[in-house]
Amino acid sequence: MKMDSLDPRIKRWKLQEQRQEEYSSSSLDQLPTYEVFIQLKEGKAFEHAGIVHASTADMAFLFAKEQFSRRYSCTGMWVVASEQVWVTTYSELEENIYDHIGQPAGEENDPQDDFDVFHLYKRGKQHKHVGQVKAQDTRMALLKAKASFDTGRPVLNIWLIRSINIQASTPEDQVIWSTLSEKTHRDVISYRAGDKLNKFKEKHNEG
Amino acid sequence: MKGNQSQSALKKLLYNIADDLLILGHRNSEWTGIGPLLEEDIAFSSMAQDKIGQSLAIYELLHQLGEPHPDTVAFMRNANQFHNCQLVELPIGEYQFSLVRHFLFDHSLLLRFQGLTDSSYEPLAQVSQKLVGELRYHVMHADSFIRQLGTANEDSIGRMQTALDIAVPYALGIFEKSPEEEQIISEGIFTGEQNLYDAWCREISKTTSLTSLKLPELNPEQAITGGRQGKHTKHLQLLLDEMAEVFKLEPGAEW
Amino acid sequence: MYGGGNIFEVNKSDNLNQEDPVKLDEFEARIARGEKVEPSDWMPALYRKQLIRMIEQHAHSEIIGALPEGTWITRAPGFKRKMALMAKVQDEVGHAQLLYSAAETLGKSREQMMQDLINGRSKYSNIFNYPAFTWADSTIISWLVDAGAIVNQLANSKGSYGPYCRALERICAEESFHLKYGHHAVIHLATGTNIQREMVQGALNRWWPPMMHFFGPPDKISVHTEVLTKWKVKMATNDECRQQFLDMYVPKIWELNLTIPDPNLRKNSETRQWEYSEPDWDEFIRVINGDGPCNAERLSVRRTAEERGEWVRKALLTKEAKYVTPLA
Numbered sequence: 194m195k196m197d198s199l200d201p202r203i204k205r206w207k208l209q210e211q212r213q214e215e216y217s218s219s220s221l222d223q224l225p226t227y228e229v230f231i232q233l234k235e236g237k238a239f240e241h242a243g244i245v246h247a248s249t250a251d252m253a254f255l256f257a258k259e260q261f262s263r264r265y266s267c268t269g270m271w272v273v274a275s276e277q278v279w280v281t282t283y284s285e286l287e288e289n290i291y292d293h294i295g296q297p298a299g300e301e302n303d304p305q306d307d308f309d310v311f312h313l314y315k316r317g318k319q320h321k322h323v324g325q326v327k328a329q330d331t332r333m334a335l336l337k338a339k340a341s342f343d344t345g346r347p348v349l350n351i352w353l354i355r356s357i358n359i360q361a362s363t364p365e366d367q368v369i370w371s372t373l374s375e376k377t378h379r380d381v382i383s384y385r386a387g388d389k390l391n392k393f394k395e396k397h398n399e400g
Numbered sequence: 401m402k403g404n405q406s407q408s409a410l411k412k413l414l415y416n417i418a419d420d421l422l423i424l425g426h427r428n429s430e431w432t433g434i435g436p437l438l439e440e441d442i443a444f445s446s447m448a449q450d451k452i453g454q455s456l457a458i459y460e461l462l463h464q465l466g467e468p469h470p471d472t473v474a475f476m477r478n479a480n481q482f483h484n485c486q487l488v489e490l491p492i493g494e495y496q497f498s499l500v501r502h503f504l505f506d507h508s509l510l511l512r513f514q515g516l517t518d519s520s521y522e523p524l525a526q527v528s529q530k531l532v533g534e535l536r537y538h539v540m541h542a543d544s545f546i547r548q549l550g551t552a553n554e555d556s557i558g559r560m561q562t563a564l565d566i567a568v569p570y571a572l573g574i575f576e577k578s579p580e581e582e583q584i585i586s587e588g589i590f591t592g593e594q595n596l597y598d599a600w601c602r603e604i605s606k607t608t609s610l611t612s613l614k615l616p617e618l619n620p621e622q623a624i625t626g627g628r629q630g631k632h633t634k635h636l637q638l639l640l641d642e643m644a645e646v647f648k649l650e651p652g653a654e655w
Numbered sequence: 656m657y658g659g660g661n662i663f664e665v666n667k668s669d670n671l672n673q674e675d676p677v678k679l680d681e682f683e684a685r686i687a688r689g690e691k692v693e694p695s696d697w698m699p700a701l702y703r704k705q706l707i708r709m710i711e712q713h714a715h716s717e718i719i720g721a722l723p724e725g726t727w728i729t730r731a732p733g734f735k736r737k738m739a740l741m742a743k744v745q746d747e748v749g750h751a752q753l754l755y756s757a758a759e760t761l762g763k764s765r766e767q768m769m770q771d772l773i774n775g776r777s778k779y780s781n782i783f784n785y786p787a788f789t790w791a792d793s794t795i796i797s798w799l800v801d802a803g804a805i806v807n808q809l810a811n812s813k814g815s816y817g818p819y820c821r822a823l824e825r826i827c828a829e830e831s832f833h834l835k836y837g838h839h840a841v842i843h844l845a846t847g848t849n850i851q852r853e854m855v856q857g858a859l860n861r862w863w864p865p866m867m868h869f870f871g872p873p874d875k876i877s878v879h880t881e882v883l884t885k886w887k888v889k890m891a892t893n894d895e896c897r898q899q900f901l902d903m904y905v906p907k908i909w910e911l912n913l914t915i916p917d918p919n920l921r922k923n924s925e926t927r928q929w930e931y932s933e934p935d936w937d938e939f940i941r942v943i944n945g946d947g948p949c950n951a952e953r954l955s956v957r958r959t960a961e962e963r964g965e966w967v968r969k970a971l972l973t974k975e976a977k978y979v980t981p982l983a
Binding site: 445448453556 | 848
Binding site for chain 1: 684
């Protein structure tokens with residue numbers, strides 16, 4: 194039995210009547226998640242925006258672009274697999290999490306990786322990028338982050354990401370956002386109808 | 401631009417481009433809300449919106465050249481007055497067909513607009529300059545999907561291959577020459593369909609060569625043409641009737 | 656788009672006595688201080704369960720909510736409407752994505768949520784079980800249903816769960832476009848030709864009763880939710896949301912010289928409350944339990960979309976792909 198629809202797109206699908214058997218996506222085909230960071234304007238810090246499900250960092254980048262930067266403005270984007278993000282505990286009572294972290298004990302000579310450091314300043318808000326440190330592991334990166342970025346302002350939670358794991362937009366990629374400001378069909382400013390409404394009200398009240 | 405003759409050549413080119421964009425944008429919008437994966441649903445919808453927006457930009461150039469208002473042009477013409485290639489009017493099919501069409505068409509579109517940035521018709525050069533950025537994203541998206549689905553597993557490779565075999569003869573119709581072709585080239589409006597075709601062959605082969613897909617022989621003699629002269633499959637008039645169903649209830653009204 | 660309603664069915668077995676009293680105190684103190692709860696914080700099992708249920712229903716409402724308006728996506732009249740409706744329906748899909756992500760942080764996978772939706776184990780906003788007969792129906796949805804959703808979502812955005820609040824912040828910003836677009840389109844119909852006016856009046860007549868259902872049954876017959884109110888999961892009562900909606904939008908409908916199909920609708924100048932004919936709550940229950948005009952179609956469309964897309968998701972799923980719970 195075919196099911197009818199008012200939607201011509203659905204009509205073309207030729208839907209079947211409700212089926213008795215349960216729906217089951219055979220393998221629960223859940224793709225991995227990637228964390229997305231957006232830079233709204235040149236010079237502003239990258240900020241966490243949300244996640245996308247994707248197969249690879251390349252595809253996560255493509256998906257994130259339209260999910261998190263299809264409005265307003267954007268000058269850069271980073272994506273990183275959720276499992277590549279190293280997270281501290283959240284501090285309690287708005288304490289500074291850095292207060293629980295010691296000082297680096299001398300310089301290391303081992304090969305150094307770049308780590309990007311992100312701070313959360315208020316619960317419910319997004320993590321913001323504060324800078325990079327060089328370290329051999331996350332433990333050392335955290336110590337170095339304290340030395341570089343602890344201003345005393347309470348930081349409630351810290352994320353550390355090996356820079357090499359971040360898929361970042363390049364300066365050449367920036368053109369993909371070049372017409373963003375013209376996508377006014379997504380913006381309230383395109384839908385002003387006050388004049389039309391007022392004219393109608395005047396006419397109606399006269400009548 | 402001098403003389404009426406060259407203006408008609410220019411208009412012909414603009415109609416080819418705008419009609420392609422409108423019809424494909426419309427087709428691709430049929431996936432909005434019912435796509436295969438939420439993130440892809442969103443991305444594909446954005447690109448459909450981009451295409452409709454691009455077609456509007458070109459119809460506005462035509463309006464400046466004395467053609468009717470874009471809404472009238474888009475919603476009131478019949479199929480035989482449309483100049484799009486037949487590739488874009490075909491139904492969306494299963495997702496593999498929509499993706500393969502997107503890949504084949506958008507490569508030609510990026511190259512076309514890149515070429516048009518040097519057009520002697522300055523307003524067209526300016527619009528093209530603006531649009532190449534967003535098209536770069538469309539092509540990144542298309543290539544990425546072709547690479548992944550064209551290598552993933554037997555099922556996906558088989559689906560993509562079948563879609564490619566069906567779509568390529570229609571895609572060759574993108575480059576159907578108009579009677580005005582020589583004039584378009586000599587006036588410096590565009591470098592021409594042959595140049596575009598050569599560059600397109602190189603670009604799409606580059607991507608498919610990274611996959612398990614076999615690009616069908618690109619033989620211009622197998623091109624399915626006629627669209628540029630107003631000859632279409634039955635699908636286009638059905639699409640236009642659907643698109644204009646509400647508009648034609650009160651054609652003069654503001655909606 | 657989401658309107659709350661009859662969603663919190665607190666079971667007697669949801670017993671807080673099993674929770675660690677010290678941790679429970681700390682948790683409640685955090686909420687009382689106005690701090691948000693983040694995914695890795697300790698939380699009572701009941702809080703997690705009810706949040707998943709609420710956010711999941713909200714997400715389902717967005718993805719199913721894309722369908723009634725999607726009915727008109729290929730027929731929108733003119734470039735302006737065509738692009739706006741595409742963007743509007745796209746936003747609903749985007750909102751579903753954001754909300755499923757927020758629910759995922761609580762430990763339920765998106766695919767599991769989708770399966771529960773399709774198998775009827777999870778609800779979505781009742782209003783999307785009604786059909787969009789004409790173009791005007793789509794404009795009334797964009798305007799009034801989204802207006803109702805904003806009332807509800809603004810309240811929820813002050814709730815206690817961080818990821819949900821972050822999602823709602825983005826969603827509310829985008830909904831303001833929906834509302835403006837919907838109002839703009841309705842104004843054009845209501846001030847237009849006779850055919851257009853009749854079309855929009857017809858749509859209003861159809862959508863008003865489901866709109867009165869949208870915020871759920873009256874407080875006096877709703878499930879008691881004190882603990883969820885204390886935990887800032889439920890932020891406003893059904894009646895509060897309904898009154899706020901009527902306050903904001905009835906005058907805007909009347910100024911277009913449209914008739915709201917309820918002869919008893921008026922604002923009581925003494926109580927400053929809106930009075931209206933009691934909506935048919937039996938119908939509400941009937942539709943929520945599957946017997947509405949479009950329930951079967953909506954779920955069948957969603958199921959077909961999932962089934963037709965399964966090969967794409969499978970092909971994207973690489974061997975190395977490892978799912979971990981998203982962070983925030």
